[in-house]
Amino acid sequence: MWKWLHPYAKTERCYALCQRLLPWFSVLGLVSLVIGCVWGLAFAPSDYQQGDSYRIIFIHVPSAILSKAMYSGMAAAAFIGLVWQVKTAFMAMIAMAPIGAMVTFVSLITGAAWGKPMWGTWWEWDARLTSQLILLFLFLGVIALYKSFNDVQQAGKAAGVMALVGIINLPIIHYSVEWWNTLHQGATILKMGKPSMPPDMLQPLLFCIVSWMLVCAAIFLLALQNEILRRDIRRPWVIHLVKGKNIGTAQLGSTSRGQI
Amino acid sequence: MSAIRALLYREFALAYRQRSELLQPLIFFVMVISLFPLAVGPAPQTLQMIGPGVIWVAAILSSLMGLERMFRDDYHDGSLEQLLISSRSLSLLSLTKVLAHWLSSIVPLIVLSPLLALFLHLSVEMYWALLATLLLGTPVISLVGAIAVGLTVGLSRGGVLLALLLVPVFIPLLIFATSAVNAAAMQLPYTGHLAIIAAMLLLALALAPFAIAYALRVSLS
Numbered sequence: 001m002w003k004w005l006h007p008y009a010k011t012e013r014c015y016a017l018c019q020r021l022l023p024w025f026s027v028l029g030l031v032s033l034v035i036g037c038v039w040g041l042a043f044a045p046s047d048y049q050q051g052d053s054y055r056i057i058f059i060h061v062p063s064a065i066l067s068k069a070m071y072s073g074m075a076a077a078a079f080i081g082l083v084w085q086v087k088t089a090f091m092a093m094i095a096m097a098p099i100g101a102m103v104t105f106v107s108l109i110t111g112a113a114w115g116k117p118m119w120g121t122w123w124e125w126d127a128r129l130t131s132q133l134i135l136l137f138l139f140l141g142v143i144a145l146y147k148s149f150n151d152v153q154q155a156g157k158a159a160g161v162m163a164l165v166g167i168i169n170l171p172i173i174h175y176s177v178e179w180w181n182t183l184h185q186g187a188t189i190l191k192m193g194k195p196s197m198p199p200d201m202l203q204p205l206l207f208c209i210v211s212w213m214l215v216c217a218a219i220f221l222l223a224l225q226n227e228i229l230r231r232d233i234r235r236p237w238v239i240h241l242v243k244g245k246n247i248g249t250a251q252l253g254s255t256s257r258g259q260i
Numbered sequence: 261m262s263a264i265r266a267l268l269y270r271e272f273a274l275a276y277r278q279r280s281e282l283l284q285p286l287i288f289f290v291m292v293i294s295l296f297p298l299a300v301g302p303a304p305q306t307l308q309m310i311g312p313g314v315i316w317v318a319a320i321l322s323s324l325m326g327l328e329r330m331f332r333d334d335y336h337d338g339s340l341e342q343l344l345i346s347s348r349s350l351s352l353l354s355l356t357k358v359l360a361h362w363l364s365s366i367v368p369l370i371v372l373s374p375l376l377a378l379f380l381h382l383s384v385e386m387y388w389a390l391l392a393t394l395l396l397g398t399p400v401i402s403l404v405g406a407i408a409v410g411l412t413v414g415l416s417r418g419g420v421l422l423a424l425l426l427v428p429v430f431i432p433l434l435i436f437a438t439s440a441v442n443a444a445a446m447q448l449p450y451t452g453h454l455a456i457i458a459a460m461l462l463l464a465l466a467l468a469p470f471a472i473a474y475a476l477r478v479s480l481s
Contacts, residue, residue: 082474137428144424148415157478158411161471162425165407168467169429172460176432180439 011228012237014088018221018228025221029214036208044204053117056110058205062212063107064128067135070100070216074142075167078160088224090156091231093163094146095223099216101139108132127177134173138166152231263348264356271360274333281329282365289322289369293376304381311380312390312441313434319369319394320401320430324423326365327405330357331413331476340413344480351469354406354476358468362402370394382441389444393437396457400433403461403468410475433460 008014040058047054074096081089111129112122123129142159149155197205232238275282296314300306334340343353373394377387408425412418440453 134428134431137424141425141428144421145411148412148418148421154414154478154481158475161407161411161475161478165404165429165471168463169432172432173428176435180435 009086009088011088011091011232011235014091015225015228018225022218022221022225025214025218029211029216029218032207032211033215036204036211040204040208044201045198047201050118053114056114058208060107060110060114061205062209063103063110064132065209066212066216067100067104067107067132069213070096070103071135071139071163071167071170074100075163078163081156082160082164087153087156088228090153090160091227092220092224093160094143094156095220095227097139097143097146097159099219099223101136101143103212103216104132104136104139108136127180130177130180131174134177135170138170142166263346264352267343267353267356268360271357272364275360275364278329282326282368285322285326285365286368286372288325289318290372290376292318292321293379297379307380308382308386308445311377311382312386312438312445314380315373315376315390316393316397316434316437319398320427320434321423322369323366323398323401323405324426325419327361327402327409327426328419328422329365330361330406330409332409335413335479340476341480344476350473350476354410354472355469358402358406358472361406362399366398366402370398383445385444385447386441389441389450392454393440393457396454396461397433397437400457400461400464401430403464403472404429407468407471407475410472410479412479413476414479433457436460 008017037058041055044055044058046052074093077089077093077096080086081093108129111132115124115129116122142163145162146155146159149158229238293314296310297307300310331340334343344350346353370391373391374387377390382390405422405426408422409418412422412425415421436453436456440450440457443450443453
């Protein structure tokens with residue numbers, strides 16, 4: 001059933017797949033990001049209660065959604081790596097971790113900026129803010145654990161175990177802080193029945209969410225390519241790749257420069 | 261069964277002979293708690309309000325200090341490798357080690373808790389709730405902590421990293437434990453909180469041994 005997946009355990013096949021997918025995700029992502037931001041920030045109607053300051057939603061909500069998605073993706077990659085011993089899955093895992101930490105950080109910052117005019121405070125120990133902060137800690141823990149090993153194989157497995165511990169804990173954390181304290185507004189998009197948001201606000205928001213997904217996928221592909229090159233730096237196919245492009249090091253990212 | 265009994269005996273003998281190392285986290289626990297009245301003022305009402313939280317935070321921090329002891333010495337003198345190559349299931353053996361660790365370094369902390377409850381002016385109801393949460397919650401710390409200890413045992417400086425990994429994981433435990441004590445302070449029933457902590461304990465008991473065994477295998481590979 002999963003046979004089509006097996007070839008991608010080979011790093012060069014995985015690299016080539018990334019290379020093939022990258023233009024689609026990056027071009028579509030950037031174009032839709034520009035359209036979504038302009039649509040949301042300039043053309044969507046302002047809110048009757050929150051005025052124009054609600055517009056940060058077009059950055060805040062996609063980043064918050066992506067942060068959870070990135071953690072799930074990271075844990076799924078860790079699971080695949082641990083169960084089926086797929087080497088590239090660990091590379092994908094560690095490529096996703098910094099991106100996830102970044103979007104989590106963005107959602108916290110934009111949340112703080114939104115909280116100031118709405119709740120009158122930069123930070124409130126509200127359930128969603130707290131669980132987002134803990135999510136950031138979990139990302140940082142996985143990255144820190146990975147970085148502290150010298151051997152990348154060991155590092156991948158160890159960080160993978162920690163990512164799985166985190167994903168089991170994530171719902172527990174979510175509900176514990178939910179019962180603990182709640183100030184944040186409830187779900188507005190995915191409500192049963194009708195979303196409690198007018199369509200001319202919802203459409204640009206959904207557009208922004210999709211564009212963030214595409215952009216994050218593009219960054220992930222680049223990060224995965226970098227990780228593959230960093231690990232396989234001495235293997236023939238990488239040397240061939242670099243030489244074949246007439247030392248096109250600019251495309252390989254700064255990390256591989258000078259080490260060949 | 262005999263292997264497990266032998267392992268338990270060995271752990272207790274080691275713990276008894278390294279008493280000073282066992283005492284250090286305990287003294288740290290008492291010291292951290294005695295800092296709070298000095299920092300926030302000695303008013304009984306304030307202390308009673310922050311008391312459960314302070315005791316739980318101090319318990320988590322001091323158990324983090326003691327956790328490293330679980331596998332570190334065994335890793336350095338090679339007996340961990342002996343466990344790994346033994347014919348018994350590694351998850352069962354690591355569960356035994358966790359049990360020994362809990363009994364030798366966390367139970368003294370629980371025994372000490374009435375004194376600390378006195379320090380922080382907890383009422384009798386609050387103390388019973390605190391005791392119940394400590395009895396149910398601290399095994400979770402040992403079980404989940406052992407996974408991270410297993411992962412970091414091969415690293416030269418794992419101490420701070422261990423805290424970094426584990427503190428976010430223990431947050432739900434902290435929340436439910438302290439809210440149980442706060443409910444007890446208001447004479448409200450707190451069995452619901454205890455049930456959730458017990459559920460966490462059962463989940464950890466079911467899954468953690470396998471994760472610990474895997475973590476040890478990764479560290480020793």
